[in-house]
Amino acid sequence: MRPGLNKLQTGWHALQRDRRSVVITWLALGLILACLPFLTELSLGRSWVRILDFTLLYIMLALGLNIVVGYAGLLDLGYIAFYAVGAYLYALLASPQFGLHWPVWAILPLGALVAGVFGVLLGAPTLKLRGDYLAIVTLGFGEIVRIFLNNLNTPYNITNGPQGISQIDPIQIGGIDLHQTQHLLTLTIPSTHLYYYLFLIFTLLIIFVSIRLQDSRIGRAWIAIREDEVAASAMGINTRNIKLLAFAMGASFGGISGGLFAGFQGFISPESFTLFESIIVLCMIVLGGMGNIAGVILGAILLTIFPEALRYLGEWQQLLLGRVWVDPNDLRLLIFGLALVLSMIFHPAGLLPSTRRARELHARRSILAQEQDSLYEQQR
Amino acid sequence: MDIFSQQLINGLVLGSIYALIALGYTMVYGILGLINFAHGEITMFGAMVSLAILHALLLHTGLPTAMIFALALLGAIGFCMALGFSIERVAYRPLRNAPRLAPLITAIGMSIVLQNTAMLIWGKKFLSFPDIIPIQRYQIAGANITNLQVAIIVLAIVLMLGLWTLIQRSRLGRAMRATAQSPELAALMGINPNRIISATFMLGAALAAIAGIMVNAYYGPAHYTMGFMLGLKAFTAAVLGGIGNIAGAMLGGLVLGLIESFGAGYISQLSGGFMGSNYQSVFAFTVLIIILVFRPSGLLGERVGERV
């Protein structure tokens, strides 16, 4: 056997083994994700399953913001407004507020669409602004939306003002009410678990879309704009449209998660959509690793769980010092702010930096060589 | 009572305060091209620190009120200058050559840190200004005006004139202008840009501290969140005047103050009763967005394209 062929064969075996281990990894991951709510309930209690549900909502939000900030490099400080749009749309169309009770499958796509339109409306006049101006304008936009939500109870009562909207219809899918405990054979599935599975499906969908976009002509254009807007336009990219697209995509992710949030909570009020929510989502992607899907997911998980873990700080204080000196809740934002500053100064790439560097380090020679070969093949 | 002249006076007072804060944004922007998001929080610290000193001295010493007030003013100014200096050193200087997004994100982080630190120190209560200024009312052209309002306007004018002279006449001012023009050239001429940048931050912080005290004394209680809105509006004023332009910040502050006070008065009429005064903040934001979209260079700013 010639050495070249030999090498090729071992390569093939390696690939086979690779493929098998990939399949096994995915199966294991799937199994863990499927059992996660039950495992969580067993080990930490029911309330942690709720936290799990919120984690998924935040992952969706963070992935949406990641398209705007991570890919296209546009600092949007009013992102939570799109979440609010999705949530209020759901609340208005499925609650006693107007006596409407639309089904979920009609509201969620509409929510994505309306939020996307809001994204375009905000973006169209502002996207030609320089980065720091854009940050401030989006911040203003987020506040404007919140102020309207707070005040649109007079003269006509639309949003019910600061009281918010309650008695929102629970999410129903195929006749299954997600607010009710369900029984499947011998298995009892509580409501929190049901929502977990629903959110998981949407999260996976959003991850899928993010990945697909990232490796596409559009994704490349986003990153090019982030890297150098002038060069991007000089290479024929219509920067305004492509940025608008990023805004619309990010906003629609926010709209979907907002709708899910409203159905899950059954109650929403303007208080859930403050500037600080926007900042927390920003924190997630900055700390996790801007532009990298896995990093963003990690950031969202850590920052959702972190405040919960912080609660123990209160108990420890009680235990060690005899009283609670500092309410751990008050420390939350302080720590987030510090984390933003410190990570930008010391580790701007985040916990899981974008894979680009890793890819460069292990340049996949083989694939490249193959592609070149086939290229020469074609030319002949 | 004449509503128009009353709103005019209210607008002038508000505008003077915005102008003082806006100067800090504009000076830093002029030199570093950076929006110092944390500037509003410095204003808040000015109010908080002066309150703390006032309360402590009023309670524990028998000094004359005027002296206590002067000490509180000086203390707040000193504290804020130190704060401005450290913010620049800690959060901005390490990132001077980083991508644009980076200092912007630290600026936001810094602002959250300051706000929450203030909350830990002073709590979530609204803290009112002690009753040490005897208020006198005068009538001018059918409007009420108080001695406090007069004092604010006069002090603001004096400070702005002082700043103007400083920047146009003094060595420091010349160095600042040179650094804003071209840091490299300034460095070649023996100017240390780091010192100038620090000085700029401190100067802006001093003005912000005074503005913070004015807000507290005139508008009412101080709160750890007060810096956010104030900062945003002052920033709007700076943009309105033309960011980076000192005279622009002064003009922008006044104009915004007037727009707001007249706007708030007439907003309900304008919208046919649909929008009440709750929407006052929407007003400032809308002004900001409109300027940024239609005339990002502001009233006095030069239109400069990005150099390719």
Add this chain to the structure above:
Amino acid sequence: MNNSVESRDTSNPLLVVQEVNKSFGGLTALSRVSLQIQSNEIFGLIGPNGAGKTTLFNIITGLYSADGGEVNLAGQALLRCKPHVIVQHGLARTFQNIRLFANMTALENVMVGRHVRTHRGVVGAIMRNTSTRKEESAIRAQALQLLDEVDLATAAEHLAKHLSYGDQRRLEIARALATEPKLLALDEPAAGMNPSETLDLQQLLRKIRASGITILLIEHDMRLVMQLCDRIAVLDYGKKIAEGSPAHVQQHPLVIEAYLGGNLA
């Protein structure tokens, strides 16, 4: 090389610049500059530092707006067009101070250049249907081929920012070529290259011209300009002071004066 200077059709220029003016505040960067570039020639634009060469590039590629004048590419008016539209019309450029997408790989940089000639959007990207897959693999293949043409095939997976100076310059050329330009405008492509790299560059530019692309070249390396260009225009203080063959320009008294002390040969 099969193309010759004589066979060009001089009645139908590819790029016409007419009476273009530009000033920055009080500084006149360009005053009534006119040029005509014929199809398939290599046209040199030279002049001392600050003469206005880059400014002219920025105007014809839509990055700056002119104060007056006209620019036509193959009969298409370019002034007041957005930069990306100008690329669509067939004018691509490189930058004097290299502007690559630093954190993208060399391959991705060139793939971005294909953006303007390809069409699949968001839906295609998500569905990854056959036409999108086809387009994507075509983009890849063409980008790889271009990288190969500029001798960067082995660096395809390297981040642009980690390439050497000379490699970055050639990568910028490949990226510009990916937009399928009629006219390729190069702003000091040899700056920072060593003599052997410059020689390779010369070969590369000849090859590009041979493939039917017209080249507009700003360059300070006089030897390169004189050997490569069919015609040369000289700018000084924003004015065109001479134009013609390399030999003509080299002899021109105004040019010699402008470059006083400089080395022209």
